[in-house]
Amino acid sequence: MTDALIIARLRDRPGALERALGLLRRRALAVRQLSVDAAGDGVIELALRVDETRTPRERVRLELLGLVDLLDITDAAAQPAIETRSDPE
Amino acid sequence: MNAMTAAEALCHALVAEGVEVIFGHPGGAILPFYDALHRVGAPRHVLMRHEQAAAHAADGYARATGRVGVCVATSGPGATNLVTGLATAQMDSVPLVAITGQVPSALRGQDAFQETDILGITIPVTKHGFIVERPEDLPAIVREAFRIARSGRPGPVLIDIPKDVQNGPCPFEPASAATNGAGARIAPWLPGHQASRGASGANGGRQGVGDTLRDAAALDAAAKLLNEAERPVIMAGRGVVVAGMAEVLRALAERADLPVVTTLLGLDAFPATHPLALGMPGMHGTVRACRAIQRADVILGLGLRFDDRVTGPAARFAPGAKIIHMDIDAAVIGRTVKPALRIVGDLRETLPALLERIAPADHAAWWAELREWPREAAPAASPGSAGPTAAGPLTAREAARALAARIAASGGIVATDVGQHQMLIAQELRDAAPGSHLTSGGLGTMGYALPAALGAALGRPDKPVWAVAGDGGFQMTLQELATVVQERVPIRIAVLNNGYLGMVRQWQELFYERRYSASEITGPDFTMLARAYGVPARRVRRLDELDEALDWAERVHGPALLDLRLPAEENVFPMVPPGASLDEIIVAPDAEVAA
Numbered sequence: 257m258t259d260a261l262i263i264a265r266l267r268d269r270p271g272a273l274e275r276a277l278g279l280l281r282r283r284a285l286a287v288r289q290l291s292v293d294a295a296g297d298g299v300i301e302l303a304l305r306v307d308e309t310r311t312p313r314e315r316v317r318l319e320l321l322g323l324v325d326l327l328d329i330t331d332a333a334a335q336p337a338i339e340t341r342s343d344p345e
Numbered sequence: 346m347n348a349m350t351a352a353e354a355l356c357h358a359l360v361a362e363g364v365e366v367i368f369g370h371p372g373g374a375i376l377p378f379y380d381a382l383h384r385v386g387a388p389r390h391v392l393m394r395h396e397q398a399a400a401h402a403a404d405g406y407a408r409a410t411g412r413v414g415v416c417v418a419t420s421g422p423g424a425t426n427l428v429t430g431l432a433t434a435q436m437d438s439v440p441l442v443a444i445t446g447q448v449p450s451a452l453r454g455q456d457a458f459q460e461t462d463i464l465g466i467t468i469p470v471t472k473h474g475f476i477v478e479r480p481e482d483l484p485a486i487v488r489e490a491f492r493i494a495r496s497g498r499p500g501p502v503l504i505d506i507p508k509d510v511q512n513g514p515c516p517f518e519p520a521s522a523a524t525n526g527a528g529a530r531i532a533p534w535l536p537g538h539q540a541s542r543g544a545s546g547a548n549g550g551r552q553g554v555g556d557t558l559r560d561a562a563a564l565d566a567a568a569k570l571l572n573e574a575e576r577p578v579i580m581a582g583r584g585v586v587v588a589g590m591a592e593v594l595r596a597l598a599e600r601a602d603l604p605v606v607t608t609l610l611g612l613d614a615f616p617a618t619h620p621l622a623l624g625m626p627g628m629h630g631t632v633r634a635c636r637a638i639q640r641a642d643v644i645l646g647l648g649l650r651f652d653d654r655v656t657g658p659a660a661r662f663a664p665g666a667k668i669i670h671m672d673i674d675a676a677v678i679g680r681t682v683k684p685a686l687r688i689v690g691d692l693r694e695t696l697p698a699l700l701e702r703i704a705p706a707d708h709a710a711w712w713a714e715l716r717e718w719p720r721e722a723a724p725a726a727s728p729g730s731a732g733p734t735a736a737g738p739l740t741a742r743e744a745a746r747a748l749a750a751r752i753a754a755s756g757g758i759v760a761t762d763v764g765q766h767q768m769l770i771a772q773e774l775r776d777a778a779p780g781s782h783l784t785s786g787g788l789g790t791m792g793y794a795l796p797a798a799l800g801a802a803l804g805r806p807d808k809p810v811w812a813v814a815g816d817g818g819f820q821m822t823l824q825e826l827a828t829v830v831q832e833r834v835p836i837r838i839a840v841l842n843n844g845y846l847g848m849v850r851q852w853q854e855l856f857y858e859r860r861y862s863a864s865e866i867t868g869p870d871f872t873m874l875a876r877a878y879g880v881p882a883r884r885v886r887r888l889d890e891l892d893e894a895l896d897w898a899e900r901v902h903g904p905a906l907l908d909l910r911l912p913a914e915e916n917v918f919p920m921v922p923p924g925a926s927l928d929e930i931i932v933a934p935d936a937e938v939a940a
């Protein structure tokens with residue numbers, strides 16, 4: 257399983273978040289993890305983690321690019337920012 | 346800068362966008378706008394009898410003129426009635442602006458009378474939507490809505506305006522020039538234009554290459570594929586019409602002797618009588634078009650989605666072909682069939698650039714193979730039958746053939762509904778100019794034809810306009826006969842009346858062992874009904890009555906209706922059964938084309 261992390265920043269306008277989430281559902285883009293954050297200055301930041309074996313990151317990117325309220329997309333590293341490891345014992 | 350209400354500013358903003366006519370139906374929450382419309386006196390308002398028809402009329406206007414169509418409804422049920430029309434426009438990339446009234450801001454969220462979340466409801470079926478929260482924001486939102494509707498891949502945009510916002514003060518400076526002309530159909534700003542930057546090139550191409558270099562390299566690669574192809578096919582869709590690239594397509598095909606397949610929505614992109622035309626592909630396409638696709642080694646797809654009615658099962662579509670997919674919407678490329686090359690951009694830029702790279706060619710051997718398969722959907726006499734006789738009953742095929750010939754001869758526009766008659770007209774249509782064939786291709790909306798024809802006729806008063814519908818679909822929006830009469834719109838209406846939901850019955854006959862469940866449909870006497878509305882009407886039962894009736898309909902000043910009585914159990918062939926590949930096309934019952 258290979259995860260991809262995609263950060264989409266949207267203008268915070270009525271319906272913007274709903275339109276983005278509806279798009280993911282309508283295009284059957286399976287999301288493993290989702291977080292939404294108010295990034296300030298009228299911007300919403302949407303972080304999507306997808307399983308690339310089911311949902312290629314490029315397909316997610318291309319679909320999101322159709323959103324009028326989209327400001328930009330970042331294809332973040334697939335690796336988690338904080339690594340955890342099991343107890344050495 | 347003039348101070349006025351937002352409702353008045355909306356009237357001026359529409360005029361500033363070049364809007365001449367809008368289609369709507371008033372109600373409580375949109376009354377400030379209607380009051381302003383009365384005071385300002387522009388744009389012209391056409392009172393439709395149902396909001397769904399208002400959206401279809403705006404759609405027909407937009408497709409026929411290349412401009413943005415505008416429809417208006419009140420809150421609640423008025424707004425929800427627009428939804429089918431908006432979805433129809435969204436699926437077929439038609440630029441619309443839909444304006445809805447909303448309950449006053451203070452009542453929003455309280456389930457107030459006629460309140461509904463129309464912005465939320467329409468999100469999946471619109472390109473974008475706005476709710477206006479401050480009156481002073483309205484002019485800028487209108488400008489942005491029109492820009493979004495017509496830019497990139499066109500589509501419908503909703504503007505929802507609470508009643509108190511309509512009444513609020515709004516500074517407005519009328520624009521000096523209208524922008525809703527044909528030349529402004531595609532604005533340079535494209536939502537999602539980032540998609541084209543980094544999306545062109547070989548599938549999974551490298552990142553970080555400069556845009557221009559990438560696009561040039563992709564075009565070079567596409568040209569190389571086409572120049573070296575032995576069995577090339579062009580598949581042209583509505584994107585060619587929207588971009589105004591029909592002539593460039595023709596030049597491309599003629600330069601390299603390239604066979605051209607046109608989708609249902611691309612029929613008016615390339616003349617069916619052209620020697621290089623193969624006809625329509627897919628479920629009711631021609632044998633020659635379907636076989637060509639399945640045998641092709643290179644397919645150039647222009648402005649189309651490769652939807653399931655065109656491809657059949659994607660995995661079995663064009664098994665030997667390298668597909669070059671050119672479209673303005675990056676997201677449609679690769680969604681169904683996987684291309685070898687993707688070229689994202691406005692066909693007005695990319696198609697001429699490709700043409701420059703294409704070498705003259707001669708594909709005689711390929712054409713010899715293609716000519717072994719029939720190009721016509723049906724010969725003059727249906728296979729296995731003795732054919733129609735002049736004194737015999739009128740058939741749907743003959744009716745569609747005669748109507749299509751009349752429409753072509755007069756340079757007219759035809760709007761069709763959905764079902765058997767839609768496919769028959771599509772099969773029989775000849776030399777349709779861009780913007781002259783209006784039909785709900787993606788959503789498949791019954792009831793589309795009459796209001797769409799009405800809208801088209803108001804947008805193109807220089808053209809004769811026909812609405813062709815079945816008796817089932819016609820009964821979904823026939824109340825618009827009243828609008829046709831009130832507005833004195835001179836459209837001709839042909840109802841192909843067989844007493845069935847014809848395509849449903851055909852599927853039940855072919856795939857459900859003739860169990861005609863809920864497909865037999867009664868209707869009124871359409872000639873009497875039309876006359877009751879004030880529309881002259883005639884009935885035709887025999888083939889030898891048809892020409893004279895068509896002459897009569899064309900002579901009538903104002904609207905006219907023909908009730909064409911047809912046999913109940915006539916089927917539309919060729920047909921690719923649902924779920925089958927294009928190889929499995931059926932020419933007629935008991936006759937299959939060998940794979």
